[in-house]
Amino acid sequence: MSQTAVSLVLSGRAAGRVSARTQEHIERTAAQLGYRPNTWARVLRGGLPQVIGLAVPDVRNGYFGSVFLGAERAARRSGMAVLLIDTAYDPDWISRLVEMNRTKLFAGAIVYAEASDVAGTLAEAIDHLVFVESPDSHDKPAIDIDLADGMRQVADHLSELGHSRIGHARADYPRDTFALRACHLAAALSERGCNLDPEWHYSSRFDLDESTRRAYTFLESTDVTAIFCDDDLLAAGVYRACAQLGRTIPASLSVVGFNDTDLTRYLAPELTSVMIPASQLGESAALALIDHMNGAAVTPATLPLTLTIRASTAPANGHCKSEEAVPHG
Amino acid sequence: MSQTAVSLVLSGRAAGRVSARTQEHIERTAAQLGYRPNTWARVLRGGLPQVIGLAVPDVRNGYFGSVFLGAERAARRSGMAVLLIDTAYDPDWISRLVEMNRTKLFAGAIVYAEASDVAGTLAEAIDHLVFVESPDSHDKPAIDIDLADGMRQVADHLSELGHSRIGHARADYPRDTFALRACHLAAALSERGCNLDPEWHYSSRFDLDESTRRAYTFLESTDVTAIFCDDDLLAAGVYRACAQLGRTIPASLSVVGFNDTDLTRYLAPELTSVMIPASQLGESAALALIDHMNGAAVTPATLPLTLTIRASTAPANGHCKSEEAVPHG
DNA sequence: ATGAAAGCGCTAACAG
């Protein structure tokens, strides 16, 4: 019984190289001693570290908490741990990520929705990489969401309720995913015979005060009957602006959010929102990364979006469904 | 110029052992080549891994996001990375943590507010450990919050507003920090001549539906004029219950939360809440851990709490401040 | 089927 035998048995490729008797003996002894091979000696020898990185825009947002949990679950099943990086908070996160890759602190990383140039830089510098919500994924494995379908659901829902004057609260960040939403929304509405006025939108960062101010200004100067927000947080801004303006949701304004975080239910009335299967997305990304590390071919996945209808959307003022009687219109 | 010289220079303890000329030469060359010592070879040699663990109850809660950011900031300054562990989501997290310690995946860990027996188990098994919000910290370095003072502020605020029938929405988790809050609140109110009825409380887990149901039942059967909640999320449940019961906040019920997360401002009216300096707390914990790892003596810290007064608290029904006229009381 | 030995990149102890 030598080092070699132990190594072979414990790494599970002793088949045909170690006698059954020795094998059993080694396993028993190891279990008894609670022995585990030292991870870092293994890495030093040329193996991959049992750690993956996960870079997200905002750790404080519960949505990314869910993504983390999904990734962590998948990683755990493969004996890996997840190192979290917040990209908004550390302006130097890119070089840190590259550095971590260089020192083999992690075997690979998942990067959430960054601008195309950033993604390009990372794609060159990091050994194993999976992009999430990055339409331009530089030929790296990617997990996407079905934005076209999601926006179609929003358009369907709002059209059905009789809305045609629909605003768009956009996220003020240079990410492809946000740009795409505007396109898909316009396209989907246009299919339903409803054309968006190019003026009916505003941009805000994910800050409650800013989004409230912007929503206020916007609502004051336009007469949309519904508004789609790139993020639930922007919807919260709309709620506050409405309170200040004396407008009632959903009677005088229908609101649709995005992400479907817990926030949707803290708001009154509860917010209709587009749900991303967050933890499943994190899990898929981690699995894709692990496959990629193991040299397997990774098929890019696209996750479905579901509109969760709650109390913030209602028929447009004076509008009822076609079959119904129209009380005072 | 030998391996030794390089090692000495790059680890910053070349003083008096390497000539200035060689030193400079090494530094320049290293910079030019982008050379960095391999972390894991260093660990293998007996050093500490440049990673710390952070175990928190719920990653999806923005409060812990802030704690993470604080810890991450401090860790980063010392060239460390933070491995996040969610203790609610993985029932087996304790053995995973012990295992990670055994394989030297991390150098030490920060553990947030666990029950005393769990803390005891970990205290024995993990090399370097810092407890947070764990009154019973088993002689390990700990970062605490000044609960006595926080509860005093709540008691002062509510008494000043004329409340004497005060309820307590308790967190239904076996953690010392929650038990302490009830004690301190009762004590502080008692000092102000106000005794809590032992019946005026209920317990709920951090689930919006459950906390709403519990709050509903409670409010239906008691006639408190104010309520203190162990967590902002429980306060959200109170808001929903009030909406169902047709009670207005703060006119018919004053509500105080705990943690002062973003949630306070999503609620309408905005929630008065006890603020924990979350990111500072994370930072202090990480610094304490790093000191501990370096063999330095760690002085336990207690962080201050501040009551952030917003719109959810108002004078008790028919009550005005002593100096003022009483309109209809 | 088994064991001996080299070497991953680093640092500490020791000789020059």
Add this chain to the structure above:
DNA sequence: CTGTTAGCGCTTTCAT
């Protein structure tokens, strides 16, 4: 002040 050497725990030849 500088360089040589051993060895951290593992896996992978290569010999037995």
